[in-house]
Amino acid sequence: MISKKIKGRIVELKEKFPQRKSAILPALHLVLKEKNYVEKESLKEIAGLLELPPIEVFETASFYTMFPQKKVGKYHIQVCTNLSCSLLGAEELVKYLEEKLKIKVGETTPNGMFTLSTVECLGSCGTAPMMQINEDYYENLTKEKVDRILDDLLKKQI
Amino acid sequence: MKITIDNKEVEVDPGTTILETAKKAGIEIPTFCWHEKLDVYGGCRLCLVEVDDLPKLQLACATYVCDGMRVKTNSPKVIKARKGNLEFLLINHPLDCPTCDKAGECELQDYVFKYGSDKKRFKEKKRRFIVDRSQTFDDLKIGPQIIRNQNRCIICARCIRFIKDIAGEDELGDFNKGYRSEINSLPEIPIANQYAGNVVELCPVGALTSKAFRYKIRVWLTKKIESVCPFCGDGCNLFLWVKDNRIYRVTSRRNDKIDEGFLCDRGRFGYDFVNHPDRLKTPLLKENNDFIPVSWEEAFETIAKRFEKIKKDYGPDFLAGVGSPKLANEDNYIFQKFFRTVIGTNNIDHRVNIKNPLPGSDFKDYKNFFGMSDSIEDLENSDLIFILGCDMNLEHPIIALRIRKTQRKNGTFVILANPKRTKLKNIATYELLYKYGTEVAFLNGILNQIIDEKLYRIEENKIRELKDWVKEYDLDKVSDITGVPAEKIKTVAKFISQKERVIFLLGREIILHHQTQDVVDSVNNLILLLGNGRKGSLNLLWEYNNSCGALDIGILPDRLPGYLPVNDLESKKRFENFWKEKLSEKPGKSFNKMLEAILQGSLKAMYIMGSDPVREFPDRNFGLKALKKLDFLVVQDIFLTETAKIADVVLPGASFAEKDGTFTNCERRVQKLKRGFKPLYDSKADWEIICELANYWGSDFDYPQAKDITSEIAEVVPIYSGFKCEQIDENRKRLDLSFEKEKVRFKRADYKKIPDDKEYPFVLITGNTYYHFGTLTQKGENLNSIVSEGFCEINPEDAKNLDIFDGDLIKLESLSGKIEIKAKLKGNIQKGTVFVPINFEKIRYNLLMDKDKLVDRVRIRKS
Numbered sequence A: 001m002i003s004k005k006i007k008g009r010i011v012e013l014k015e016k017f018p019q020r021k022s023a024i025l026p027a028l029h030l031v032l033k034e035k036n037y038v039e040k041e042s043l044k045e046i047a048g049l050l051e052l053p054p055i056e057v058f059e060t061a062s063f064y065t066m067f068p069q070k071k072v073g074k075y076h077i078q079v080c081t082n083l084s085c086s087l088l089g090a091e092e093l094v095k096y097l098e099e100k101l102k103i104k105v106g107e108t109t110p111n112g113m114f115t116l117s118t119v120e121c122l123g124s125c126g127t128a129p130m131m132q133i134n135e136d137y138y139e140n141l142t143k144e145k146v147d148r149i150l151d152d153l154l155k156k157q158i
Numbered sequence B: 001m002k003i004t005i006d007n008k009e010v011e012v013d014p015g016t017t018i019l020e021t022a023k024k025a026g027i028e029i030p031t032f033c034w035h036e037k038l039d040v041y042g043g044c045r046l047c048l049v050e051v052d053d054l055p056k057l058q059l060a061c062a063t064y065v066c067d068g069m070r071v072k073t074n075s076p077k078v079i080k081a082r083k084g085n086l087e088f089l090l091i092n093h094p095l096d097c098p099t100c101d102k103a104g105e106c107e108l109q110d111y112v113f114k115y116g117s118d119k120k121r122f123k124e125k126k127r128r129f130i131v132d133r134s135q136t137f138d139d140l141k142i143g144p145q146i147i148r149n150q151n152r153c154i155i156c157a158r159c160i161r162f163i164k165d166i167a168g169e170d171e172l173g174d175f176n177k178g179y180r181s182e183i184n185s186l187p188e189i190p191i192a193n194q195y196a197g198n199v200v201e202l203c204p205v206g207a208l209t210s211k212a213f214r215y216k217i218r219v220w221l222t223k224k225i226e227s228v229c230p231f232c233g234d235g236c237n238l239f240l241w242v243k244d245n246r247i248y249r250v251t252s253r254r255n256d257k258i259d260e261g262f263l264c265d266r267g268r269f270g271y272d273f274v275n276h277p278d279r280l281k282t283p284l285l286k287e288n289n290d291f292i293p294v295s296w297e298e299a300f301e302t303i304a305k306r307f308e309k310i311k312k313d314y315g316p317d318f319l320a321g322v323g324s325p326k327l328a329n330e331d332n333y334i335f336q337k338f339f340r341t342v343i344g345t346n347n348i349d350h351r352v353n354i355k356n357p358l359p360g361s362d363f364k365d366y367k368n369f370f371g372m373s374d375s376i377e378d379l380e381n382s383d384l385i386f387i388l389g390c391d392m393n394l395e396h397p398i399i400a401l402r403i404r405k406t407q408r409k410n411g412t413f414v415i416l417a418n419p420k421r422t423k424l425k426n427i428a429t430y431e432l433l434y435k436y437g438t439e440v441a442f443l444n445g446i447l448n449q450i451i452d453e454k455l456y457r458i459e460e461n462k463i464r465e466l467k468d469w470v471k472e473y474d475l476d477k478v479s480d481i482t483g484v485p486a487e488k489i490k491t492v493a494k495f496i497s498q499k500e501r502v503i504f505l506l507g508r509e510i511i512l513h514h515q516t517q518d519v520v521d522s523v524n525n526l527i528l529l530l531g532n533g534r535k536g537s538l539n540l541l542w543e544y545n546n547s548c549g550a551l552d553i554g555i556l557p558d559r560l561p562g563y564l565p566v567n568d569l570e571s572k573k574r575f576e577n578f579w580k581e582k583l584s585e586k587p588g589k590s591f592n593k594m595l596e597a598i599l600q601g602s603l604k605a606m607y608i609m610g611s612d613p614v615r616e617f618p619d620r621n622f623g624l625k626a627l628k629k630l631d632f633l634v635v636q637d638i639f640l641t642e643t644a645k646i647a648d649v650v651l652p653g654a655s656f657a658e659k660d661g662t663f664t665n666c667e668r669r670v671q672k673l674k675r676g677f678k679p680l681y682d683s684k685a686d687w688e689i690i691c692e693l694a695n696y697w698g699s700d701f702d703y704p705q706a707k708d709i710t711s712e713i714a715e716v717v718p719i720y721s722g723f724k725c726e727q728i729d730e731n732r733k734r735l736d737l738s739f740e741k742e743k744v745r746f747k748r749a750d751y752k753k754i755p756d757d758k759e760y761p762f763v764l765i766t767g768n769t770y771y772h773f774g775t776l777t778q779k780g781e782n783l784n785s786i787v788s789e790g791f792c793e794i795n796p797e798d799a800k801n802l803d804i805f806d807g808d809l810i811k812l813e814s815l816s817g818k819i820e821i822k823a824k825l826k827g828n829i830q831k832g833t834v835f836v837p838i839n840f841e842k843i844r845y846n847l848l849m850d851k852d853k854l855v856d857r858v859r860i861r862k863s
């Protein structure tokens, strides 16, 4: 369910673009900001608010990896597994992360801290392999670097 | 512009793509996502070509040529790119060709075979879209007839572009991205629009298949027969894929003049009535209320004896023949020839579903009833399409698609004037919902408004009369009668008069109207009034596959083939010379008059071919009573229809797939259908039966093949003259009716008030429902598996007042009878009306109808 406040802002968006379709992305962002994922119900609600066929919203939301449809952990780890990153060991990193966090790609740690995803190219091929955690990029990754990053995040928690 | 492509020089117009240029030069460039009837997409990258002076390869499908361009379609660079692309497509492709329905006609197979590499470098595990782990195949049902296997998909998006752009639906989309991309629909919105089946044909690979055809046969074992759809008047061209006397599937035989390579799902999936086990297998003779199978000899003998006796005792006009708008021209031609020459009567008709077929006295007016005056293609050259009394998507799906196209491509305006909300609403500029049966008032209101505001261009002195006739139709009055807001009538009147080329399309409701002539006259008045330079045209859209043919060929009581009056001496002579037989000049009876005559004792025997009046005549009690009173009734059909059940002799005819012949579609295009296999069981082609009967009688109906009849039609029937059977397919011309051109004058048409009835407050509207057409489609499983049941559609507010919920069983009652039917609440039905489909044998809609009522009314009771 989308909150009343956000609903109001989505309706406002409708008027801002020559084509209502263009309001889908900003609407998705609004919902994402509020609760860190955009589940099916919300997608349908967005379609209703923007008076668009639901399929348009579903297509758009599923195209972008930053709109998870299930609740994600506090930190959403998104490892790029596209070409450049893969050539430089992204798949190894994913395996390493799976072992370290004891979850599979697409899952969330039981303490609700980390969710692991793989995503397509994030446009940072020059610093491959790389990952994005929430809004931040972490680049030129190695296993050691990953350890450090996760430790820091955990520390930040305490 | 001059382009050099593979060293060949080609001249093309600006705005041509490289791909089109290559086609012109006869050079093949492989493509996946490109499709002539879809918008350019540029997604598959298979069409890459080399262009001089450009560093990178270019998309042939999306690059426009410029003068002097030099293109190579076969350079080493291009070949390498092509090979690479095909290799990529195969990385994750399951290569399950042995079990794939598309094998043998798969574009991926063909292109890899032709352009691909025979080596495979990827050893990784293939991506798989698992639907159900317990299943070997990853088949996902995404619509009642459509199965998706995502593993085979190459993401060309043809399917999505068709559904979104052409059909205008939002049922199919592209989810996720990259190699995880998949085509899917939302589970709660399956792909179930009336054109859904087209995606199966558009899909270049086996990713989309149809439930009806899949896993049944390998395509290369079937034979492909050219045919024409046996349902609606659009006359889409088909291929029947047959083997061993069975149709396995139907695909489009693209005809750009009509269907542009698309079909509606009725035509695509509705073929299986042909091989239905209930088909009549032998002639049947009624004895002690039971039918016993007899030989053809016996059947002919009985018929000849009984007909002969009635003819001798009472005279030829005590016999009558009923043909069919669903049968071929050849069948109908022989039928009317048989009645006119062997029996000697003009009691011939086919309009069994019309209460009061237009009287034949004023023959000049037939002109407007011939069918469309424009072609389907002409719709694309109009400014405004005005649809009156026609649920286009239900009655003429392919015309509806063409209207969508021209609206999208050319910005053509669409006005809908209907008694219920119809599907084209979402592209219409104006929608006017009037009360059923009030068209004449509505049109007169528009006429009056145009005159009032001086929006016409015709000279003042020419409209004095008209002005007088319509002046009483002021906005308030018209709004009151029709229920259309006055403001809207005003706006629309103005809007129409601003357009230069207006096409009026009149549908089923007008054909069955109690004031057909008046509606047509009013539209003509409107066209004339707009006048001077502006071009308006009237098109009556006849319903059935061969409605126009049945009219043309003279299945009419007062007209010989080609609309020549039976009582015109010259015409009579013409046919007497051809047929070498004396003809009666006394006009015969239309079907409704035949029924009356039976009850008056002046008609004793009837031969009904391919029609089912018990189900179709708009007054079941009356129809049944009359037909039961006949001394002798012969019914020729492919099933034991309700009418056949009360017959004395039943003869098994052959379906459209089992005979050669021609259909004339609603735009009067004569089209040839070919025989897929010989008539099933002991049935015979309808024309063949009549010929044999005539010969049994001692006549000489010498037509070894259907095409001999076609040739005779071309020779004898003036409007069909020059149609050589062999050429029909090549010229695909429409019949030219210019000989009928005459000056159209203003004609007075007044609205006949429909009496109110407090007892029976709901107006009954009937028609086709989605996925079904006429009386035949319910015999097939394919369409029944999508829609198996008919509902009474009722406005939600009315339902609320009556405490009726969706799916409730209700009783509809009229003075004539009552039926039980489930209710469906639908907002597109106006308050005070109900809609009942005509397609289901169980729903005896015509039990509620009374032939003497202008409009049928019912009341609703909860069951």
Ligand code: SF4
Pocket: B152, B153, B154, B155, B156, B157, B158, B159, B160, B183, B202, B203, B204, B205, B207, B208
């Ligand atoms: S399902 Fe077929 S038509 Fe649709 S995108 Fe895939 S390959 Fe193309």
Ligand code: SF4
Pocket: B229, B230, B231, B232, B233, B234, B235, B236, B259, B263, B264, B265, B266, B267, B268, B396, B397, B398, B399, B773
């Ligand atoms: S029913 Fe009409 S629109 Fe559909 S395929 Fe047949 S002819 Fe075409």
Ligand code: FES
Pocket: A080, A081, A082, A083, A084, A085, A086, A120, A121, A122, A123, A124, A125, A128, A130
């Ligand atoms: S491939 Fe990973 S950022 Fe581009």
Ligand code: FES
Pocket: B030, B031, B032, B033, B034, B041, B042, B043, B044, B045, B046, B047, B048, B059, B060, B061, B062
């Ligand atoms: S055909 Fe040109 S990109 Fe697909």
